[in-house]
Amino acid sequence: VTGRHFLAIVAVVQGVLLGALLILIVLNRWFRLRRSARLRPRRLAVEGVMQRWVMGQTALGVVLVQLARLPIPLAVDALVTWSARVPGERWRQLAVALEREWWARIVRSNCRSGRWWKRLECARFLSIAATPGDTARILRLLHDPHPAVHIAAVATLERLESPPLATAALERLPSLAPTVSAYYASMLRRSRAVVVQLLLAKLRRTGDPALPRLAEFAARLQEPLLREPLTALAEHGDAEVRVQVARALGSFPHAASLAALTRLVADALWPVRAQAARSLGMLADPASLRGLRAMLRDPDWWVRLRAGLALTRFGAAGRNALLEADVGTDANARNMAHLVLGLSPQALAEFAT
Amino acid sequence: VSELIRGTDLGILFYFLVLNTFYALLLVLSIPEIWEQTRLADDEDFQRLMQSDALPPITILVPAHNEQRTIEASVTAILTLHYRNYEVVVVNDGSKDETLEALRHAFDLYEIPRTYPETIPTKPLRALYRSRTRTKLIVIDKENGGKADSLNAAINASRFPLVIAVDADTLIEADALLRLTRPFLLGRQIAAVGGTVRVANGCAVRDGIVTEARVPRGFLAGVQVAEYLRAFMFGRLGWNRLGGNLIISGAFGLFRKDHLLAVGGYDATSSVEDLDLVVRLHRYLRRRKIPYEIPFIPDPVAWTEVPESLRVLGRQRERWQRGLVAAMWQYRGMLFNPRYGRVGLIAVPFYTFGEMLAPLVEVFGYAITIVGLFFGVVNVSFALLFVLVAWGYAMLLSLWAVVLEEVSFRRYGRFGDLARLVLFATLENFGYRQCAVWWRLRAFLSVWRRKHVWGVMTRKGFDPVTK
Numbered sequence: 001v002t003g004r005h006f007l008a009i010v011a012v013v014q015g016v017l018l019g020a021l022l023i024l025i026v027l028n029r030w031f032r033l034r035r036s037a038r039l040r041p042r043r044l045a046v047e048g049v050m051q052r053w054v055m056g057q058t059a060l061g062v063v064l065v066q067l068a069r070l071p072i073p074l075a076v077d078a079l080v081t082w083s084a085r086v087p088g089e090r091w092r093q094l095a096v097a098l099e100r101e102w103w104a105r106i107v108r109s110n111c112r113s114g115r116w117w118k119r120l121e122c123a124r125f126l127s128i129a130a131t132p133g134d135t136a137r138i139l140r141l142l143h144d145p146h147p148a149v150h151i152a153a154v155a156t157l158e159r160l161e162s163p164p165l166a167t168a169a170l171e172r173l174p175s176l177a178p179t180v181s182a183y184y185a186s187m188l189r190r191s192r193a194v195v196v197q198l199l200l201a202k203l204r205r206t207g208d209p210a211l212p213r214l215a216e217f218a219a220r221l222q223e224p225l226l227r228e229p230l231t232a233l234a235e236h237g238d239a240e241v242r243v244q245v246a247r248a249l250g251s252f253p254h255a256a257s258l259a260a261l262t263r264l265v266a267d268a269l270w271p272v273r274a275q276a277a278r279s280l281g282m283l284a285d286p287a288s289l290r291g292l293r294a295m296l297r298d299p300d301w302w303v304r305l306r307a308g309l310a311l312t313r314f315g316a317a318g319r320n321a322l323l324e325a326d327v328g329t330d331a332n333a334r335n336m337a338h339l340v341l342g343l344s345p346q347a348l349a350e351f352a353t
Numbered sequence: 354v355s356e357l358i359r360g361t362d363l364g365i366l367f368y369f370l371v372l373n374t375f376y377a378l379l380l381v382l383s384i385p386e387i388w389e390q391t392r393l394a395d396d397e398d399f400q401r402l403m404q405s406d407a408l409p410p411i412t413i414l415v416p417a418h419n420e421q422r423t424i425e426a427s428v429t430a431i432l433t434l435h436y437r438n439y440e441v442v443v444v445n446d447g448s449k450d451e452t453l454e455a456l457r458h459a460f461d462l463y464e465i466p467r468t469y470p471e472t473i474p475t476k477p478l479r480a481l482y483r484s485r486t487r488t489k490l491i492v493i494d495k496e497n498g499g500k501a502d503s504l505n506a507a508i509n510a511s512r513f514p515l516v517i518a519v520d521a522d523t524l525i526e527a528d529a530l531l532r533l534t535r536p537f538l539l540g541r542q543i544a545a546v547g548g549t550v551r552v553a554n555g556c557a558v559r560d561g562i563v564t565e566a567r568v569p570r571g572f573l574a575g576v577q578v579a580e581y582l583r584a585f586m587f588g589r590l591g592w593n594r595l596g597g598n599l600i601i602s603g604a605f606g607l608f609r610k611d612h613l614l615a616v617g618g619y620d621a622t623s624s625v626e627d628l629d630l631v632v633r634l635h636r637y638l639r640r641r642k643i644p645y646e647i648p649f650i651p652d653p654v655a656w657t658e659v660p661e662s663l664r665v666l667g668r669q670r671e672r673w674q675r676g677l678v679a680a681m682w683q684y685r686g687m688l689f690n691p692r693y694g695r696v697g698l699i700a701v702p703f704y705t706f707g708e709m710l711a712p713l714v715e716v717f718g719y720a721i722t723i724v725g726l727f728f729g730v731v732n733v734s735f736a737l738l739f740v741l742v743a744w745g746y747a748m749l750l751s752l753w754a755v756v757l758e759e760v761s762f763r764r765y766g767r768f769g770d771l772a773r774l775v776l777f778a779t780l781e782n783f784g785y786r787q788c789a790v791w792w793r794l795r796a797f798l799s800v801w802r803r804k805h806v807w808g809v810m811t812r813k814g815f816d817p818v819t820k
Contacts, residue, residue, distance in 0.1 A: 004735050004738060007739060014745040021749070117392050183538060186404075186405035335466060
């Protein structure tokens with residue numbers, strides 16, 4: 001074969017491929033349009049019966065029939081969309097009824113599939129339609145090697161109260177990357193009773209390297225039972241733990257919280273001081289007014305800002321403190337007081353979130 | 354002489370074969386990648402994600418220079434993105450117009466003292482402002498130092514661990530930030546992540562949002578739609594499986610701030626600061642053996658206006674090529690260096706020989722063929738066949754990008770747009786490709802003369818909803 005022959009063969013192959021690609025583009029578009037036209041009425045039918053079922057105008061059986069007419073991925077999508085709109089008890093009825101559906105059984109069996117996208121579909125389905133009988137499946141999915149699968153699986157905790165699942169998720173939480181860990185934490189909040197008991201034990205292990213993550217999670221829960229172990233961590237050696245404690249104590253109006261926060265405002269690290277100032281503002285105890293006024297002179301801008309914002313929560317007394325600082329001798333305090341006094345209510349509300 | 358010409362021809366043929374085999378590899382690798390990304394994008398539950406407080410906080414960096422007319426709309430659009438925890442740092446880079454006044458008026462700015470260290474040195478700051486109406490907004494007024502310098506000033510002022518650089522004239526889709534954070538939510542060790550940049554020319558835009566994606570009717574803008582699709586949909590997707598991308602678009606890329614600070618931020622002397630930054634990040638992370646990924650994900654989208662005049666486009670492409678040449682020269686120590694893993698052994702050699710030298714080889718190939726024909730060493734039919742194969746292959750790659758777009762996101766809903774897209778992908782080789790080669794050759798000349806001209810991008814602005 002000469003060079004020319006070789007090129008000629010390549011040119012012919014390319015020509016065929018170009019033609020094939022053009023046909024593929026057109027066929028793909030045509031096929032998708034046809035499919036979409038075919039499925040649209042079924043989708044609309046599901047929307048319609050769901051709406052009627054939510055209002056009590058049709059039986060659950062009709063919903064199941066319409067769902068079964070959709071391809072499985074679309075049925076799961078429809079369920080995910082509607083799960084946010086249907087009240088809890090009614091949704092539980094649907095979840096129980098789905099256990100007997102052929103297509104739901106196929107989805108459930110996919111929890112052992114070798115293909116991650118099948119397991120993901122199963123995890124998504126269980127996250128909105130799991131029943132206590134699915135615990136073993138969800139436990140398996142929670143330990144799935146594909147991150148998308150275990151992240152979808154942990155969302156089951158939003159709807160299903162299960163001590164073994166909550167324990168498994170909490171055990172996993174500290175070892176996960178920060179973003180994933182935060183997602184787990186937001187899902188675990190629904191299983192409060194189980195989680196609080198587990199946390200009470202875990203927060204007492206002061207040498208645990210997972211403590212910062214657990215303290216962060218405990219802070220988010222705002223559970224009165226956790227106040228005591230959190231207060232005990234106010235002098236922990238790890239700055240991140242102290243930051244989380246300072247943030248958490250603002251949710252616990254208690255003399256012990258105030259005492260701990262008063263110590264934390266003198267911390268060497270500014271993030272701890274800033275969080276402590278914020279929390280003192282949330283508690284708005286008159287005893288802390290003097291300390292917050294002093295914090296307007298803090299060397300760090302963020303601490304001063306947090307102190308200024310905290311003072312706005314003390315009503316007239318806080319405002320007077322800011323007005324005094326506004327005409328005072330300390331330049332830092334003066335600037336910050338001036339800034340905070342000039343903030344609109346909308347800006348103050350945004351800072352508070 | 355004839356032996357020399359024949360030998361050179363063989364060399365060029367070999368170069369052509371190796372380069373196109375590599376493109377074929379990228380093409381094949383893009384298939385599983387787009388499939389996986391599409392599945393993940395389809396199955397993402399954004400509602401649940403938005404309600405959870407797991408999303409990492411992000412600082413959006415917006416450099417602005419003489420953007421008086423558009424800055425209020427751009428910043429307002431950025432402030433309405435669907436994301437829970439973010440701040441916006443706008444840098445007025447010594448604008449000669451009323452950019453700062455426009456911001457001050459629109460967002461009720463008040464001056465605050467600077468309380469953060471100048472971790473990355475920048476041109477002097479004049480003032481720092483916050484907004485009384487939008488607490489997410491910070492405005493920095495500084496002396497003119499260029500885009501990279503402005504970005505560095507914004508990085509210094511940023512509070513959050515992730516930063517994203519956005520051009521003031523780029524339209525980001527409302528859910529783009531949510532989508533861009535997907536790799537972080539999947540627990541991957543991400544140093545930077547890039548999204549897709551698409552061409553906004555011809556699209557219907559309302560209140561800073563692209564309401565309908567269209568393929569422009571003009572040849573120059575239309576060809577760039579195909580070109581951008583090719584670059585993003587299969588080029589960068591393919592690189593995801595080959596050790597990471599060497600380019601994260603400066604108009605839309607999310608970075609971990611601690612890594613940016615460690616490498617000293619953007620290089621204010623580089624004419625392609627995004628490429629330079631990513632290569633430096635690779636070098637830094639590889640040297641320290643820090644595990645990392647720099648992936649590209651296709652579904653977060655930002656829309657940008659592309660040049661519609663040959664002169665402006667030529668300047669832009671010349672600048673891109675100049676930056677590529679400068680970066681490849683500056684980081685030549687990484688070339689075929691096993692210390693840098695697949696980046697040193699695959700990515701940098703590809704960008705050096707496949708991208709940087711391609712226009713030189715192409716022109717040299719044309720010249721040697723003409724000389725060969727003149728001396729009767731090269732057969733006419735062989736030469737024509739070779740050109741046909743080379744162009745046919747380029748067409749194949751462009752059409753493949755269209756296929757990937759069609760099987761995944763299908764942004765261009767109308768048949769007319771699809772037809773135009775296919776047409777432009779096919780016509781790209783006739784005239785446009787040769788112009789691109791010429792602009793890129795000029796870059797070698799300006800590097801040789803050490804001439805650094807940024808060039809002014811003349812923008813038409815986005816069309817309101819019409820059609």
